[in-house]
Amino acid sequence: xxxxxxxxxxxxxxxxxxxxxxxxxxxxxxxxxxxxxxxxxxxxxxxxxxxxxxxxxxxxxxxxxxxxxxxxxxxxxxxxxxxxxxxxxxxxxxxxxxxxxxxxxxxxxxxxxxxxxxxxxxxxxxxxxxxxxxxxxxxxxxxxxxxxxxxxxxxxxxxxxxxxxxxxxxxxxxxxxxxxxxxxxxxxxxxxxxxxxxxxxxxxxxxxxxxxxxxxxxxxxxxxxxxxx
Amino acid sequence: xxxxxxxxxxxxxxxxxxxxxxxxxxxxxxxxxxxxxxxxxxxxxxxxxxxxxxxxxxxxxxxxxxxxxxxxxxxxxxxxxxxxxxxxxxxxxxxxxxxxxxxxxxxxxxxxxxxxxxxxxxxxxxxxxxxxxxxxxxxxxxxxxxxxxxxxxxxxxxxxxxxxxxxxxxxxxxxxxxxxxxxxxxxxxxxxxxxxxxxxxxxxxxxxxxxxxxxxxxxxxxxxxxxxx
Numbered sequence: 001x002x003x004x005x006x007x008x009x010x011x012x013x014x015x016x017x018x019x020x021x022x023x024x025x026x027x028x029x030x031x032x033x034x035x036x037x038x039x040x041x042x043x044x045x046x047x048x049x050x051x052x053x054x055x056x057x058x059x060x061x062x063x064x065x066x067x068x069x070x071x072x073x074x075x076x077x078x079x080x081x082x083x084x085x086x087x088x089x090x091x092x093x094x095x096x097x098x099x100x101x102x103x104x105x106x107x108x109x110x111x112x113x114x115x116x117x118x119x120x121x122x123x124x125x126x127x128x129x130x131x132x133x134x135x136x137x138x139x140x141x142x143x144x145x146x147x148x149x150x151x152x153x154x155x156x157x158x159x160x161x162x163x164x165x166x167x168x169x170x171x172x173x174x175x176x177x178x179x180x181x182x183x184x185x186x187x188x189x190x191x192x193x194x195x196x197x198x199x200x201x202x203x204x205x206x207x208x209x210x211x212x213x214x215x216x217x218x219x220x221x222x223x224x225x226x227x228x229x
Numbered sequence: 230x231x232x233x234x235x236x237x238x239x240x241x242x243x244x245x246x247x248x249x250x251x252x253x254x255x256x257x258x259x260x261x262x263x264x265x266x267x268x269x270x271x272x273x274x275x276x277x278x279x280x281x282x283x284x285x286x287x288x289x290x291x292x293x294x295x296x297x298x299x300x301x302x303x304x305x306x307x308x309x310x311x312x313x314x315x316x317x318x319x320x321x322x323x324x325x326x327x328x329x330x331x332x333x334x335x336x337x338x339x340x341x342x343x344x345x346x347x348x349x350x351x352x353x354x355x356x357x358x359x360x361x362x363x364x365x366x367x368x369x370x371x372x373x374x375x376x377x378x379x380x381x382x383x384x385x386x387x388x389x390x391x392x393x394x395x396x397x398x399x400x401x402x403x404x405x406x407x408x409x410x411x412x413x414x415x416x417x418x419x420x421x422x423x424x425x426x427x428x429x430x431x432x433x434x435x436x437x438x439x440x441x442x443x444x445x446x447x448x449x450x451x452x453x454x455x456x457x458x
Contacts (some may be wrong), residue, residue: 051313084280
């Protein structure tokens, strides 16, 4: 499913050590890449003079870095540039309903990337990063109007190394206490699935312009498999 | 759809002023409540000595506060207690594909709550908050084994005032530049929907225990309407 050829094990720093539920932690690079590639938005956190701020954002990646973009004046990206940033991508796969609320949980796949974000100023590197962000969602960079110099100048792009990425996955049934098994309480999982629907052309679209193949084939697919051939 | 009876306009502090795309900002309390009630997880951000940290968490609410819970030693909640915290709930409704990547966007509904989180120590208030968190996902507190004193002691619960909540919503077609209209580029929206599937009983469930009605009726519903009667 993943387009990455990366492999090997991430060496977690103390910063990416998972503090609780350590048995759920996985540091494998393939897992990180697969979760990132299945995602559409990240929740990006920075510290600001007014406290922490978390906002949803699109993102892209290559084998080394994760990329974020926004308007030049983007408050969050400017707060995060050159300082600490946390980028979290979560897929919620199901509700885990235990025999007691104390053991309720969720099935999910989550990647957390922490580190120092760097601003990309080089025009070629910037355009490449923007193509990665665009085509991460759905490959349409080559079927749409290319960016102008003004577009590029108006856009702030940050890169964040994937070297401190960690993945955490929970799946399967609830884990109840032995002494609750005899009770008359239900336990199980309610799966959740997200799917694309049929693309809806803009009201102002000129008649006769076909839907690009990469967009047309999203219909009825889950975001997880949108890169499948 | 919302169970809240709250109304009126939130008075945004400078902290909740939206910095970009201000036209998308909405401060109405009903909007905030509807988005929170449609959500299953929040992305919670705190600042730590190692930089910002953002993790997905369950949450609950009443008319005054949002509630978070975790293990007593939960690193993120302990980092956020008594200091700044940001709780963000996002629904991704569709991909907005413009004629040029510069105008690509997402349709979404998002609530951001910032402020100082306070730890709840009073046993009655704590149990009430935990019921709100549990029943926010799906009302099963009353159909499962009640928490023991030990369960309650092992759980950390924080409250965060909703007074600094803001909502931001984007919907509809892409907003392209006039000069791109004549081009041969497609533009439109690819909607995304999330649905619950059929509940799957635990492998170790005693035969004959029925699925609670609140859980059974989730099947084929979107999280947005799980509270509908």
